[in-house]
Amino acid sequence: MKPVRFEYAPAATAAAASVLLARAADGAKTIAGGQSLGPMLNLRLARPPALVDVSQATDMRTARDEGDAILYGGAVTHAEIEDGDVPDATPGWLASAARRIAYRAVRNRGTIAGSLAHADPAADWVNVLTALGGHVVIARGSTLRTVALTDFFTGPFATVLEHDEVVAGVRVLKRGATARWGYWKFCLKAGDFAKASAAVLLDPDRKETRILLGAIEQPPVLLTDPSAILEGRRSLADVVRQAAPHLSDESRTLHIAALRRAIVLATSGAMPEVGS
């Protein structure tokens, strides 16, 4: 299939993109790598009257070291994170997650903000960056606002973004050598969307412990009382059932496994890419 007719405008900056979106007809969309939107256009599932292309927006193409955090431009690609073309705010965890997003061809074009704005509950950045306490920096004209990812997703494929807002960047706090991390996802095959995922962050320096359950057909859930889970005081089956009661038996089984394995990865010091 081929897309319905649409207008197309490249934007030089995030602010310019926002202005173009504000002027465009209702339903205009931002496009960057087009790795999710492209197929949806071709299948005519998305029928935006106009596309504003931010893939070459200069302020969205680089990463900036802010001392305590790295601000990734929204149009930084998965491959650039995988390859270390931009600094990793973590001890290699972002590069490791990037390396297992879909296929290299997708990673060459797909962008970090595109993934977040698309808000597929199974997507890696949606889950990994939420678990790491990431924030998105949203541009409306020249005005910026910052939203924690825990507040950004409002449902499957839904976010707080207004029609003329653009995810200009993503702020990720730096994590030091004492921090531990485990991210585990279950895919039917390499490169497939996750059927279940879980992430565990232990950062003694920042006194943060976070456990996330992802790929639950809804935005990810940060589990309450993570210490109790880590110390084995709550059964993982109960935890999953409580956090995501809507899951099928099969899906719950996979999520329990994902959670258990993410915990093992974070607490055993094993390499994070061990998994399915």
Next chain:
Amino acid sequence: MSEAKATSEGVGSSVLRLEDNRYLRGRGRFIADIRLPAMLDVAFVRSPLAHARIRSIGKPPAHESSVFVMADLEGVQGIRADSGLPGFRSSVQPVLASEKVRHVGEPLAACIAETRAEAEDIAEMVSLDLDELPAVVEMTRARDPGMPLVHEHWSENVFLETSVDTNFDAAVQGAAVVVKRTFRTARQSMAPMEGRGVVAYWDNVAEQLVVYTSTQMPHIVRNGLAECLGVDQGMIRVIAPDVGGGFGYKGILLSEEVCLAYLAMKLKRPMRWIEDRREHLTGNANCREHHYEITGYAAADGTLLAIDCDAIVDSGAYSAYPFSACLEAAQVASILPGPYQFPGYRCRTWSVCTNKPPILPFRGVARTGVCFALEVLLDAMARELKISPHEIRRRNLVRPDQMPFVNITKKIFDSGDYVECLERTVAALDLPAIRARQAAGEADGRKIGVGLAIFCEQGAHGTSVYSGWGIPMVPGFEQATARLTPDGGLELRVGVQSHGQSLETTLAQIANEVLGIAPQRIKVVHGDTALTPYSTGTWGSRCAVMAGGAVAAACDVLSSRLRKIAGHLLQVDPETIVLADGMARGAGGELSIRDIGNIWYRRPQDLPADVDPAGLEVTQGYKTQRDTGTFSYACHAAVVAVDPELGSIEILDYKIVEDGGVLINPMVVDGQIYGGAAQGIGTALFEEMRYDESGQPMAATFADYHLPGACEVPAISIEHMEFPSPLSRFGQKGIGEGGAIGPPAAIANAVNDALTPLGVEVDTLPMTPGRLLAKFALARDKSEQLA
């Protein structure tokens, strides 16, 4: 293999593929690469429902002249592919549906525009008034009383029912073990890298309709087009350009081909339709869906006494041209006994009609399902008998001293040593090491298992076999033309079509074997009804044997004509002349084949007076000595690790020992086996088009229809045995499909081996984590009940 052979470029040499020069550089010309002036794009309005009466199809007023429904296709007949087997119920597949739709994706109207996007815009504006009917979706219920009828004038939803009983009641007397199982395979999409596509135009000069189509059988498509359009064959030329994979998906006359041909003739403008992946997945998932209730009877020592089977094949809504709706199920009955000998056999089959796309034979045809059912049953019997899977096979396989062997369904096995094939596979595995590892257990908790599957593949079977089916296509003599060019090169013209089989290389090697002309100087012309001899095309693992035999036959005659001229010029007996390395060599002298060509075409004054006036262009027909087919065979072995927490399966090792007879090009054969095995792994673990109860397909993209990728296909080791077929020219056997047959059975047996301690057996393809987890839960419930 002798030293001399290894350095030659003839039969037995792994010559690099001649076609790779264009394929690897991206210079092939596939259907979507063809651009003609003033060409229009066609988009089809397709049925959104599986079963409905059509009340009306409304053309958008602004685009009335751009939309065509069946009533607009004057004189066009629907597609009919009847079988002559008794009791076959006939269906007519409309080119565009006008009264009823019988599966999702069935074409209803053709919309034309300057671009595909605009044609799709128009297609969206076509209004459909459909009266939805209950759909027949589940094959095992298609025959239930009260089911809606897919074709109203039928008495039940069955294309064909067959039954065979050979000595069954007598054979099962005294059986020590009776094991019954139910198996099911999923409906698949064949998923060639290139989908279907058609470009059709009217050639004013030739006064001919030219149809480019991505097909495996251009001559058969011409037959069908002439029948449906009601025009002379001479008015139609069918060309298959480069074709990016077929696997059976392109062994068909398409309603889209008929429709575009009509529109091109009517409107006198080139028309193009390129199937997209959504059309392919939602409207053409059309293979492999079988259901077996199978029972094995054996003596206490594991000797097979009889097999009894009820098999259902979901044949979909129509009988596809030319293979018909019953080929698959009728094949099940005839090939189920596999490579085994036993005295009693009973098999009933039903080709049931459902509201799904018409079934097509996919690489391996019925064999993949049959092998899965029989081989998994055999392992279950072995467990019951407390003997090894290795032992039960060894005990029952046909033996080499029995060749040629006529099995219980009258299949004639031509040659080979099936027991040796099994033994070599088991030896390659290092079974003791696997058993030791299994006993020790895995650090990560996964369960290890090993599984075997052995099967045979009838290929290149001809007239005597296919005339029995009574379908619109019966292969006869396969022909080839060999023509020496004035500069000593060779042109080969064959009616088969190469769409990944490397025929441009292997047929050149065969000509090289006979004529000694370098393959690089041999041009293989194929895929064009105007340029090639009639052929049923490329299917049934027939090209190496049939087209190869035809090329050799034509080259033999050409050789004698070349040697005659050379003998005259060298003043020696032509019989003593040898053609090799581009030369004709006789006692006391030699002459290049280039010189002979030059003399025939450009210096006829030098020819002998009694030269054959037919010249240096030869067409010859070929059949094997007996046309019951060559039997290649293979043993597949899989070692798997099953994760009991996730239900996921990893293939740790995969071994294949096969006998393809004399291999024309071992590298090409390896490629065929690797590719086939990858598809078999897809059948085993991933590929499944599910339908909901209203007949809606549940996958529209490859995000939902899972194909194995590079990471899911292990490094497969292949060992060749080369027992020559006594039937074929060089001893070659058809081998193109075999790789796809074994994997589901071998992997399932490995999984069952791994899961024996858990009391779990798989019985349904694909073996997805979801299916395994459900089995684990069931086994847990059962053991809790027992406790």
